[in-house]
Each structure stands twice: as C-alpha cells, then as structure tokens.
Amino acid sequence: MLGGPVFFALMQTSITRGFSAGAFMALGILLSDALCVAISYFGLVSLFHDPVFMKYLGLIGSAFMTLYGLSMLLKRRIEVKPADDSKFRKGGPLLKGFLLNTLNPFAITYWLGNVSWVNSVFDTSEVPLFFTGALGVVFGTDLAKAYIAKRLQKVLNAQVLLRINQFSGAVLVIGGGTILYKVLAGQAFMP
Secondary structure, eight states, rough: OOOHHHHHHHHHHHHHHHHHHHHHHHHHHHHHHHHHHHHHHHHGGGGOOHHHHHHHHHHHHHHHHHHHHHHHHHHOOOOOOOOTTTOOOOOOHHHHHHHHHHHHHHHHHHHHHHHHHHHHHHHTTTTTHHHHHHHHHHHHHHHHHHHHHHHHHHTOOOOHHHHHHHHHHHHHHHHHHHHHHHHHOOSSOOO
C-alpha cells in the first residue's frame, strides 16, 4: 500500500492530472485486485504456478513498468497549472492503474497469499464478505492517497513536481528491474 511502484504512479497521476484522474487510476487498481482475488479464489491459481507463464508475466510486467518509469524519469519539464478534473480521458488512468497492478507479479502473489490464509481461517460463507471489505479498504486508501496528492499540488512548484515525477519514475524503473532480475535469476514470485 505504501512505497511500491503503483503507489508512486498513483501519487504522480493525482498530482499532475488531478483527483479525478487519480480516482480512475485507483478504480483500475481495484479492478485489477478484484481480478487477482477471483483468479486466486476460483482455482485458476495453477496458472500462476506455471513457471513459463510467470516468466512471461514477469517479462511483460518488467518491460511495462520500466518503460513507463523511464518516460517519467526522462521528463525535463512539468507545467504547473491547476489540473482540470473535467478534461481527461477516463480510460487512460483506469487502464494505467489496471495494467501497472495486473502486470506486477507481486500483486497476484500478495492476493494469492491472502486467499490461502482466508480460506484456512474463515468459513466459505465469510470469504466473500472478507474480500469485499479488504478491497473496499484498499480502494478507500487509494482514493485518500489521490486526494492528498491533489491537495499537495497547490503548494508544490514546478521544480518539486519534476523531482517527484523523476523519483516516481526511478521507483518504477527499479521495480521493473527487480522483477526482471527475479525472472532472469529464476526466482519464484510465489510464496
């Protein structure tokens, strides 16, 4: 929830494009998390134990994260102007949140671990309620992050915004590099 590549991408989107864009990105992250929970819960999990599938997921996720991070890292200038929440394509941030989260092998690993634990602790009738609550809390937290980041925009100048953007890009590049390293080293993402 804090400090990962998706966190920094959400903060950067909210600061530079406004709360609505951040909220749509948070919605994309929620949809991705819900997909990860469904895949884990309904037995498609065997796919994530297939080393070939995980290798390709890791390579694609690494490439996506690294390229997106490089585009942020190499940006030379950020225009400081109030973000107009009404003037953005809603699908862009939604798709960005969905893809960043879905293509990150650690997201499926996280939810797979939770599904395994929840299935061992709760009755079958309680599991959907647990995950509805968990996903609701994650979505609410992401909305709060987007709101706080939008509020920070008012006190940040162009130089600070550029540094935040570059730092966020560096985190994404490091995240993509870490995934690539794990794939090439043959390290598993599953617990």
